Every structure is written in C-alpha cells, then in structure tokens.
Amino acid sequence: MNKFWSPQIADLVPYTPGEQPKIADLTKLNTNESPYPPAPGVEHVLQSFDSARLRLYPDPEASDLKQALASTYGVDTKQVFVGNGSDEVLAHAFMAFFRQSKPVVKPAITYSFYEVYADLYGIDLINMPLNSEFGIDLGAFPAENGGIIFANPNAPTGKAVPLYQIEALLERNTESLVLVDEAYVDFGGDSAIALVDKYPNLLVTQTFSKSRSLAGLRIGFGIGHPDLIEALERVKNSFNSYPLDMVAIQAGVASLADKEYFDACTAKIIATREQTVTQLQELGFTVLPSATNFVFAQHRYLEGGELMGFLRTKGVLVRHFSRPEIANFLRITIGTGEEMQRLIDTLKQHPDIISLPVSAE
Amino acid sequence: MNKFWSPQIADLVPYTPGEQPKIADLTKLNTNESPYPPAPGVEHVLQSFDSARLRLYPDPEASDLKQALASTYGVDTKQVFVGNGSDEVLAHAFMAFFRQSKPVVKPAITYSFYEVYADLYGIDLINMPLNSEFGIDLGAFPAENGGIIFANPNAPTGKAVPLYQIEALLERNTESLVLVDEAYVDFGGDSAIALVDKYPNLLVTQTFSKSRSLAGLRIGFGIGHPDLIEALERVKNSFNSYPLDMVAIQAGVASLADKEYFDACTAKIIATREQTVTQLQELGFTVLPSATNFVFAQHRYLEGGELMGFLRTKGVLVRHFSRPEIANFLRITIGTGEEMQRLIDTLKQHPDIISLPVSAE
Numbered sequence: 001m002n003k004f005w006s007p008q009i010a011d012l013v014p015y016t017p018g019e020q021p022k023i024a025d026l027t028k029l030n031t032n033e034s035p036y037p038p039a040p041g042v043e044h045v046l047q048s049f050d051s052a053r054l055r056l057y058p059d060p061e062a063s064d065l066k067q068a069l070a071s072t073y074g075v076d077t078k079q080v081f082v083g084n085g086s087d088e089v090l091a092h093a094f095m096a097f098f099r100q101s102k103p104v105v106k107p108a109i110t111y112s113f114y115e116v117y118a119d120l121y122g123i124d125l126i127n128m129p130l131n132s133e134f135g136i137d138l139g140a141f142p143a144e145n146g147g148i149i150f151a152n153p154n155a156p157t158g159k160a161v162p163l164y165q166i167e168a169l170l171e172r173n174t175e176s177l178v179l180v181d182e183a184y185v186d187f188g189g190d191s192a193i194a195l196v197d198k199y200p201n202l203l204v205t206q207t208f209s210k211s212r213s214l215a216g217l218r219i220g221f222g223i224g225h226p227d228l229i230e231a232l233e234r235v236k237n238s239f240n241s242y243p244l245d246m247v248a249i250q251a252g253v254a255s256l257a258d259k260e261y262f263d264a265c266t267a268k269i270i271a272t273r274e275q276t277v278t279q280l281q282e283l284g285f286t287v288l289p290s291a292t293n294f295v296f297a298q299h300r301y302l303e304g305g306e307l308m309g310f311l312r313t314k315g316v317l318v319r320h321f322s323r324p325e326i327a328n329f330l331r332i333t334i335g336t337g338e339e340m341q342r343l344i345d346t347l348k349q350h351p352d353i354i355s356l357p358v359s360a361e
Numbered sequence: 362m363n364k365f366w367s368p369q370i371a372d373l374v375p376y377t378p379g380e381q382p383k384i385a386d387l388t389k390l391n392t393n394e395s396p397y398p399p400a401p402g403v404e405h406v407l408q409s410f411d412s413a414r415l416r417l418y419p420d421p422e423a424s425d426l427k428q429a430l431a432s433t434y435g436v437d438t439k440q441v442f443v444g445n446g447s448d449e450v451l452a453h454a455f456m457a458f459f460r461q462s463k464p465v466v467k468p469a470i471t472y473s474f475y476e477v478y479a480d481l482y483g484i485d486l487i488n489m490p491l492n493s494e495f496g497i498d499l500g501a502f503p504a505e506n507g508g509i510i511f512a513n514p515n516a517p518t519g520k521a522v523p524l525y526q527i528e529a530l531l532e533r534n535t536e537s538l539v540l541v542d543e544a545y546v547d548f549g550g551d552s553a554i555a556l557v558d559k560y561p562n563l564l565v566t567q568t569f570s571k572s573r574s575l576a577g578l579r580i581g582f583g584i585g586h587p588d589l590i591e592a593l594e595r596v597k598n599s600f601n602s603y604p605l606d607m608v609a610i611q612a613g614v615a616s617l618a619d620k621e622y623f624d625a626c627t628a629k630i631i632a633t634r635e636q637t638v639t640q641l642q643e644l645g646f647t648v649l650p651s652a653t654n655f656v657f658a659q660h661r662y663l664e665g666g667e668l669m670g671f672l673r674t675k676g677v678l679v680r681h682f683s684r685p686e687i688a689n690f691l692r693i694t695i696g697t698g699e700e701m702q703r704l705i706d707t708l709k710q711h712p713d714i715i716s717l718p719v720s721a722e
C-alpha cells in the first residue's frame with residue numbers, strides 16, 4: 001500500500017491470466033487458444049491495410065463490426081455491443097448492471113474474473129456450489145438477487161447447461177439482469193442469443209479469442225435488448241471512446257465473413273476433443289463432458305498439481321487451479337491432433353501412469 | 362432509465378468525441394489528429410505480420426512496448442504503464458488514485474473527459490478557474506485535495522505552463538497524486554517526465570494518437586514511480602488482462618524506433634501552426650499562444666458557433682464548445698499546409714470576414 005493509492009486498491013486481487021511463456025518447443029495447452037490461424041481474410045486485412053489511415057481515430061461505434069455481428073446473429077445493430085475482448089465487455093457489464101443493493105449470484109466455480117470485477121466495483125456476491133457432477137444448478141439460484149452471471153459452457157469445467165434450463169431461469173427471474181458468458185459456446189453449447197428478443201433482461205457475451213482464433217486482436221461482444229446495450233454504451237463512453245482499433249474492427253469483419261472456415265475449424269477441434277477424451281480415459285483419467293475447446297480431467301490416482309508440474313518439465317503446458325474442490329483436475333486446451341498426441345505420449349512417460357492397466361471404459 | 366441498470370448509470374453524461382464523419386472532401390480539423398502518416402516502420406509491421414500468431418493472446422505486460430518506452434524516455438520499465446489509448450490510462454488512474462475522501466482538483470476548463478471519469482467513479486471535483494489569459498494558475502490550487510489533474514499543454518486552450526511551476530506545485534503538494542496529462546506535449550511543452558525520479562507522487566501520461574500519428578491503433582502510456590505503476594497494473598489486471606493487441610504493441614515499438622521521422626513531423630506541424638496563427642490574426646482572430654497541434658482562436662466580432670457552422674457548410678470541420686467562457690472560440694487542428702490554406706480561404710468567403718481590414722498586428 002502506498003499513500004497515493006485509492007484505499008480500495010490495496011485489497012484488489014487481480015486476475016491471473018494463463019502463462020504466455022517465451023520458450024521454444026512448448027506445447028501450449030493452457031490458455032484455450034485455437035490451434036488454427038484466423039480466417040484467411042484476416043491476413044488480407046493486415047497486408048492490404050493502408051497504414052496512413054492509422055493517423056485518424058477509429059469509428060468510436062465500430063459500426064462495420066456491429067453490422068457484421070448483427071447480420072451473423074440475426075439481430076439488430078442496436079442489440080450489439082463490442083469491446084476490447086469479452087473481458088472488457090464483462091467489466092462494463094458489472095459496472096452497468098450489477099452495482100445493486102442486492103448481491104449478484106454466480107456459480108462458486110466458474111470464470112474467476114467475475115470475482116475480480118465484483119471486487120473492483122464493490123459488488124457483493126452469492127456463490128452457488130456446483131452439483132455433484134460439477135454442473136451449474138440454475139434451479140437452486142435464489143430469487144432475491146441483484147443479477148445473475150454464469151458461463152455457459154462453464155469454465156473450467158467445460159460443462160454446458162441446456163437452453164431450456166436457461167429459459168426456465170429467465171421465466172422466473174424477471175427483475176434483474178441475467179448475463180450468460182458464452183466464450184466457449186461455438187464448441188458445443190446452445191447459444192442463448194436465441195432468447196434475447198423474448199427476455200429484456202438477458203445479456204449474452206461472446207469472444208473472438210477462441211473459436212475465431214483472434215485472441216491476439218482483442219474483440220468481444222454482447223447481445224441483448226437495446227436498453228441493455230445503451231447502458232453498456234454509457235459506461236464505455238464514460239471510460240474510453242475508442243476501445244477497438246481500426247485493424248481489429250476490420251479483422252473482426254473479415255472473420256465473420258468466412259463461415260465455412262469457422263465451421264471447419266470448430267468441427268476439427270470438436271473431433272480432436274472427442275479423440276483426446278478417449279485417450280485420456282484409457283490412461284486412467286475421468287473427463288467431464290466438454291462442450292468447449294478444452295477438457296477438465298482428473299486422474300484416478302494422481303494429483304493434478306503434480307501432473308501439471310510433470311507435464312511442464314516435458315514442455316507441455318496445461319492449467320491447474322489450486323481451489324480444493326477442483327485441485328485434482330487439469331484443464332487441457334484442445335490443440336491440433338499432433339499436439340494432443342504429444343500430451344498423451346508425455347503422460348505415458350509418467351512412471352505411475354504407464355503402469356496402469358489400459359481400459360476402454 | 363431501465364430497471365436492470367445500476368442506479369448510477371442513468372446520471373452518467375458520457376464524453377462526446379469529435380465527429381468522425383463519413384463524408385468525402387472534408388477538411389477534418391476537429392479531432393487533433395496528425396495530418397501525416399505514422400512512421401514507415403508501422404506499415405512494415407502490418408505488411409509483414411504473421412496473422413497466424415493472432416490465434417494467441419498478446420503479451421499481457423506488453424513488455425516490448427514498455428521496454429521501448431523506457432529506453433526512449435530514459436526510465437526503468439517498472440516506471441512505465443501502457444493502455445488502450447491514454448484515455449484508458451486516465452480512467453484507470455482515476456480508479457487507482459482519485460477515489461479519496463477529499464475532492465480532486467482540476468482546472469475548470471480542460472480536457473472534458475476528466476469530469477466524466479469522476480462521475481463514473483463517484484469522485485468529487487474542485488474546478489479552478491483559468492486566469493484572465495486562459496492559463497492554468499497552479500499557484501491557486503488548494504493544499505487540501507485528494508489529487509490534482511491537469512493537461513499540459515492544456516486543452517482546448519493549447520497553453521502550456523512552464524515546468525518550474527509544476528515543480529513548485531510538487532514541492533508543496535506532497536500528500537496526493539499529481540497527474541500531468543501530456544497528450545500534446547511534443548508540439549512545444551516541456552515534459553514533466555524529467556521530474557518523475559524526484560517526486561514519487563507524479564504521474565505523467567502521454568499518447569501515440571497525436572504526435573505519433575497512431576490514433577487508429579489506441580496506444581497510451583503513463584510514467585511515474587514504480588509504486589504508482591503498480592496501482593495502475595492492479596486496476597488494469599482487475600479489468601482486462603490484455604488491453605493492447607499484438608499489432609498495436611509492435612506498431613508502437615516501430616514508431617518509437619524512428620526518432621528522425623517523429624522529429625520531422627512535429628517540426629512541420631509546429632511550422633504550419635505558426636503560419637496559421639499569423640493568417641488567422643490577419644483575418645481578425647485573436648489566437649492563444651499554442652504549444653499543441655491545434656490553435657484556440659476567437660474572432661473579434663463573430664461568434665464561434667456561427668463560424669463553426671459556416672465552415673461546416675463549406676466542408677471544413679473545426680471544434681466548438683458551448684461552455685459560456687469559451688463559446689466564442691474555435692479549436693482548430695493543425696493539418697497540412699494545404700488544409701490550413703483551405704481553412705483560411707474558406708474563412709475569407711465569410712461575408713463579415715472579407716470586409717474586415719487586414720492587420721499585421
């Protein structure tokens with residue numbers, strides 16, 4: 001603590017992003033990035049970009065990107081908000097909707113940044129435990145709340161709740177915002193965007209960082225009722241008028257234009273995931289059913305932290321969380337087929353894994 | 362107001378950026394952009410960028426850019442913070458330092474976003490009037506405060522306070538943060554970065570949007586004591602881990618590498634400014650002494666809003682503020698020599714200007 005700081009700053013516990021090491025020959029399965037490059041149109045945007053235009057401010061509305069998103073998702077541009085990654089969209093949403101007298105409800109185990117935002121803006125939380133299968137039990141969420149947020153599919157579990165359960169929640173929770181963070185939805189979840197016209201308190205966020213292979217350019221968005229978008233715009237325009245730069249706006253448009261490439265990449269990742277799940281099961285892992293580009297797996301006998309350390313010494317990075325309920329799990333991003341084979345081959349080098357009987361389960 | 366909004370949101374009055382019209386053949390002198398393209402190295406960054414890398418998250422620390430800034434300004438990387446434009450740096454600074462029990466002091470007329478940030482974070486302000494020559498009177502700033510912020514050179518007046526006055530302020534104001542926003546300093550001000558090693562409560566912010574011709578890529582930075590930078594990092598990492606994208610980081614590095622180009626551009630803009638001042642004076646304007654890439658000018662007889670409207674009908678955009686003390690002024694960005702000649706020629710078409718006697722003053 002320093003005497004020039006605002007008093008609240010010393011107590012902040014910032015979010016810790018997955019490691020971005022600068023080491024060669026690593027297989028990086030720790031931050032849920034796509035193993036495939038972005039749509040070819042993105043390369044064209046970069047190479048043909050007139051750099052002289054960069055002297056000008058970008059469109060503060062990022063209208064081209066909003067229009068492309070509206071067209072892709074079948075909504076009006078007034079239902080679309082864009083930000084510098086979905087993290088910025090989420091941060092603005094906490095400010096715009098969740099500073100209420102009642103606490104905000106979230107799953108106890110979910111994207112850990114939600115707690116950080118709540119802390120930053122002085123928002124009280126109610127943490128709802130996952131059920132015995134590590135699923136989100138929306139039916140148990142309390143009626144009295146200042147808002148609800150959850151990731152669907154959830155992170156780091158990878159599990160999705162079906163859309164009918166979200167609609168049931170919206171039917172009974174009509175007095176506060178319901179925010180569904182769909183960072184991973186393109187790998188197997190059902191998007192709640194289908195419900196935004198029906199429920200004026202539903203906000204859905206998504207990102208270009210996973211299924212669109214554009215983590216490096218920072219593009220996220222929210223879709224919901226125009227009144228919700230207006231609140232986000234008010235906060236955004238009280239914070240930073242131009243969060244998306246010119247290159248990111250045009251690259252985002254190019255990515256949305258290539259549906260065929262997008263579908264092919266997500267299909268490949270889903271197929272690799274299913275193969276990886278089988279291979280992990282054969283090595284003695286139990287794997288939660290994943291609707292994402294990662295799997296959440298625990299070994300029957302071995303501890304998660306130890307396994308992560310072992311893999312790291314062999315040049316394979318996966319993510320491990322120290323929280324007791326999930327400390328035995330590894331969160332493993334789905335890379336290319338070759339990368340996942342390296343993971344499996346490396347696990348087989350572990351002295352206590354190769355000695356286990358192989359079972360098809 | 363919508364029942365799902367946080368109660369504070371309805372009262373926000375967001376910042377209004379200068380117009381970014383999509384009309385051809387406009388001379389755009391309203392948002393203080395540079396008329397020159399960024400350093401040639403920026404074009405090289407775009408054209409040679411390996412778009413496949415965009416699938417990965419950028420370096421959350423933007424270390425390459427911090428190192429280049431540290432080297433450029435002769436400080437340690439621990440004294441450097443970077444953000445998505447200096448607006449984001451300023452927003453985080455309000456959160457990190459200015460949420461104090463005492464109010465924050467600022468000039469009554471300065472960059473209008475400061476009021477918006479204060480509003481967003483619930484910070485009380487004391488507005489100090491400018492002196493009779495539209496200068497900031499730092500000597501009059503009250504000793505009891507929760508922080509001090511001002512732009513130097515100031516906007517929209519264009520006037521700079523000398524460094525010795527800032528040092529005198531720092532000598533007596535030792536218990537709260539002093540933030541000097543130097544968005545325009547490269548056009549004629551003296552940077553307070555020279556003082557950061559001596560005063561642990563001094564934070565200086567700058568931007569790549571003006572003198573480095575990179576408004577389109579959103580890069581800003583702050584320089585100060587490592588303890589101040591730590592507070593900014595805490596807020597940033599509680600908000601968005603990766604505010605600068607990969608392209609912006611590398612373009613920023615390329616811009617800093619070309620000092621010769623930077624010096625040539627700022628020198629040209631300063632020379633054009635001095636010529637424009639003379640021409641405006643000959644048309645009956647009084648012009649405040651500018652240390653920026655714009656001039657703040659009022660005509661002896663004609664009203665600012667009317668003149669702005671006249672220029673707009675002729676395809677020349679300048680900025681006008683309705684605030685009574687400065688309602689007679691136009692803020693005119695310095696463009697190329699040709700653009701400024703179009704401004705002067707257009708003003709000469711005004712029926713009440715061509716009839717005025719020309720005076721060398």
